[in-house]
Amino acid sequence: MSTYPAIKGQMGKIEYYSFTLPAHELANLARPAYEYVGEEIWDDQKLSERVQRKPSYSRAKKDIATYLVNNEDRFFSSVCVFIHGGDIKFESLQAANIQTLAAYEIPSKSMGFLTITNGQFIALDGQHRIIALKHVINSGEGDKKYPVNGKFKDDVFNDSISVIYINSKDPKILRRIFGDINTYAKAVSIGERLAGSQDDGYAMVMQRLIDEGPFTLKLINLRGAALGDTVEKLTSSKTIYEMVKIILQDDFSTSFKKQEKPSEKSVQEGHKVATEFFNQLLDGVKSYKDSVSNPQNIPGYRTGNQSLIFKPLGQEALITALYYLDKNNIMDLEKSIKQINKIDWSTNYSGLFGAVTIKRDGSIDAGKGVKTRTTEFIKYLLAGNKLKEDELENVKAEYNKAFNIDIYDLRDGQTEKPLPEVKYV
Numbered sequence: 001m002s003t004y005p006a007i008k009g010q011m012g013k014i015e016y017y018s019f020t021l022p023a024h025e026l027a028n029l030a031r032p033a034y035e036y037v038g039e040e041i042w043d044d045q046k047l048s049e050r051v052q053r054k055p056s057y058s059r060a061k062k063d064i065a066t067y068l069v070n071n072e073d074r075f076f077s078s079v080c081v082f083i084h085g086g087d088i089k090f091e092s093l094q095a096a097n098i099q100t101l102a103a104y105e106i107p108s109k110s111m112g113f114l115t116i117t118n119g120q121f122i123a124l125d126g127q128h129r130i131i132a133l134k135h136v137i138n139s140g141e142g143d144k145k146y147p148v149n150g151k152f153k154d155d156v157f158n159d160s161i162s163v164i165y166i167n168s169k170d171p172k173i174l175r176r177i178f179g180d181i182n183t184y185a186k187a188v189s190i191g192e193r194l195a196g197s198q199d200d201g202y203a204m205v206m207q208r209l210i211d212e213g214p215f216t217l218k219l220i221n222l223r224g225a226a227l228g229d230t231v232e233k234l235t236s237s238k239t240i241y242e243m244v245k246i247i248l249q250d251d252f253s254t255s256f257k258k259q260e261k262p263s264e265k266s267v268q269e270g271h272k273v274a275t276e277f278f279n280q281l282l283d284g285v286k287s288y289k290d291s292v293s294n295p296q297n298i299p300g301y302r303t304g305n306q307s308l309i310f311k312p313l314g315q316e317a318l319i320t321a322l323y324y325l326d327k328n329n330i331m332d333l334e335k336s337i338k339q340i341n342k343i344d345w346s347t348n349y350s351g352l353f354g355a356v357t358i359k360r361d362g363s364i365d366a367g368k369g370v371k372t373r374t375t376e377f378i379k380y381l382l383a384g385n386k387l388k389e390d391e392l393e394n395v396k397a398e399y400n401k402a403f404n405i406d407i408y409d410l411r412d413g414q415t416e417k418p419l420p421e422v423k424y425v
Helices: 023-029 033-037 039-044 057-070 127-139 171-184 190-196 201-211 237-252 264-284 286-293 295-303 312-327 333-340 370-386 389-401
Strands: 002-011 014-022 079-084 087-092 111-117 120-125 160-166
Touching: 002 087, 014 023, 023 120, 023 127, 023 160, 057 127, 120 127, 120 160, 190 201, 190 237, 201 237, 201 264, 237 264, 237 312, 264 286, 264 333, 286 295, 312 333, 312 370, 333 370, 370 389
Parallel strands: 079 160
Antiparallel strands: 002 014, 002 111, 014 160, 079 120, 087 111
16 A cells, blocks of 8 residues: 555546656556556457557667666656556545645645555556666666666666556546547657757757857758758758767767767867868858858759758768768868869759659659768769779769669679769869
8 A cells, every 4th residue: 555645636527646656666566558468468459449559668778768867857747647456545635624724725625645555557658658767777787788877777766756647447538548648749840859959969069050150040940851942941950960970970979878968078079070060061162151141042052953962861961971081081171062062963863863862753762772872972973083992882883773783793784884974173
């Protein structure tokens, strides 16, 4: 038997109780619906009989548990449960006939104590959070695949977790509540998540590149990654984030660990490196430089001969190629930028990137391997005369894949398609 201070509430016909309990108690008392009914019964249940979806244990252990043990300022919203079996009793302060201050007279009807005897908490909302708590507190020790070894692991044990208990035994009502919670809650866009992140070093660098330059808010799509032809946005926060990862990952992977808040020093250092890179890019590429001063010209570039490098895939592929060439001392950024200004980046199928990146209808090919193929081709367009033999061989192989040619396994009568001729600076 356990008793918790609780507040009683009601929405429509649904009666519920809000209370808190230590994380280790919740980890022991609560279970996902999938675990409660068992895999065999779950698989046999009709879709309409299930009160929850099957959880992703890997996501809970890898992402949420890692977040909990590595962040001192960790927090998540209330876990919503129903209680199966046992005896549940709520006693209000008013019913207890306790003398209260005048200000407490009305609230005392809904304030009191919730006593639960032998009940099993089943998650309606928050099953991944419960799995993560169980992993941190009970099962993560010695787990080689999803180790639990963060600085704040021991502190999680006594964290106070907010719980909402839905007072209903009707499975139809419980299913509807789960559906309503997940249907009407608006998903946060990837751009909004990155803009608010305080534990992702690459996202924090991205935020500063926009807040402090060289990018500016008016030039950035902050919600998604898409950039329509008429949109006066140079790029998106999601694309900047991906580009930041490209140029910092080799040197900052140990400082910017997933779900672990990075030090201010490492963020400053990453921001410095990224700022130098993007300052040179935005000042050197003529179409980018003009766009910063004259955003009204961006739609023309995105539909003209600069089209590819004004689209997310093209920008990520370009930065990957530039970083590779500079990092491996093949061609420095300044010389690469000079070559960028000479290339026709149009997305016509008849242009350089036809089949490589562009489909016959003029749209970007979203197929598997297209970004890698585009990156290799850009390396060639920028510095093909400086690539080593094995690097050039890789470019040829990727280029020919666009035309369904395997240069290492040519069919009868099939020949390798030569790379286009390029004039280099």
